[in-house]
Amino acid sequence: MLDNVVPAIQFDRVEKSFGSLKVLKGISGFINPGEVVAIIGPSGCGKSTLLRCFNRLEKINGGRLTVNGIDLSRSNLTSQQLRQLRADVGMVFQHFNLFPHMTVLENLALAPQKVLGQSAKEGSRTARFFLDKVGLAQKAEAYPDQLSGGQKQRVRSPVPSA
Ligand SMILES: Nc1ncnc2c1ncn2[C@@H]1O[C@H](COP(=O)(O)OP(=O)(O)OP(=O)(O)O)[C@@H](O)[C@H]1O
Numbered sequence: 059m060l061d062n063v064v065p066a067i068q069f070d071r072v073e074k075s076f077g078s079l080k081v082l083k084g085i086s087g088f089i090n091p092g093e094v095v096a097i098i099g100p101s102g103c104g105k106s107t108l109l110r111c112f113n114r115l116e117k118i119n120g121g122r123l124t125v126n127g128i129d130l131s132r133s134n135l136t137s138q139q140l141r142q143l144r145a146d147v148g149m150v151f152q153h154f155n156l157f158p159h160m161t162v163l164e165n166l167a168l169a170p171q172k173v174l175g176q177s178a179k180e181g182s183r184t185a186r187f188f189l190d191k192v193g194l195a196q197k198a199e200a201y202p203d204q205l206s207g208g209q210k211q212r213v214r215s216p217v218p219s220a
């Protein structure tokens with residue numbers, strides 16, 4: 059750990075089980091602000107579970123976990139703290155989780171409106187900006203089932219708050 063740097067994510071002997079299946083067995087580490095870290099390992103070893111713990115989609119069963127100064131080991135987090143956490147911690151789901159009845163643009167503009175309080179116009183503008191960056195500007199009005207697998211993945215990835 060570097061002197062004077064407060065880690066963005068710090069985990070200490072974190073445990074997570076699903077029933078009798080122990081997935082995270084006391085893992086520790088930290089990630090500094092701006093640091094890029096790849097988590098690698100065999101299928102089923104717990105990579106997604108760890109990421110899901112980082113924004114409290116899963117509750118840890120043991121150890122300590124702090125993300126952006128919020129202690130996720132506590133069970134009495136307020137909805138305000140959870141909202142703040144999830145506004146800061148973006149997650150690209152392994153499955154694309156696009157709403158099938160909404161266009162690409164509507165899918166992307168939804169979270170900024172709900173989470174950041176952006177207007178529909180503002181949300182669409184941000185969405186178009188990022189879609190252009192990943193070469194999908196021409197797919198803004200398309201529905202998810204009209205996209206290739208890679209295009210769905212890129213739709214899911216561009217907007218930080220999604
Ligand atoms: N909600 C759940 N209920 C029960 N078991 C679960 C649940 N979620 C994950 N598991 C199990 O926990 C283990 C870790 O799953 P996880 O999704 O974290 O793996 P992963 O490392 O991301 O794998 P992959 O590389 O295949 O995506 C697996 O054995 C999985 O079957």
Ligand SMILES: [Mg+2]
Nearest residue numbers: 105106107152
């Ligand atoms: Mg996974």
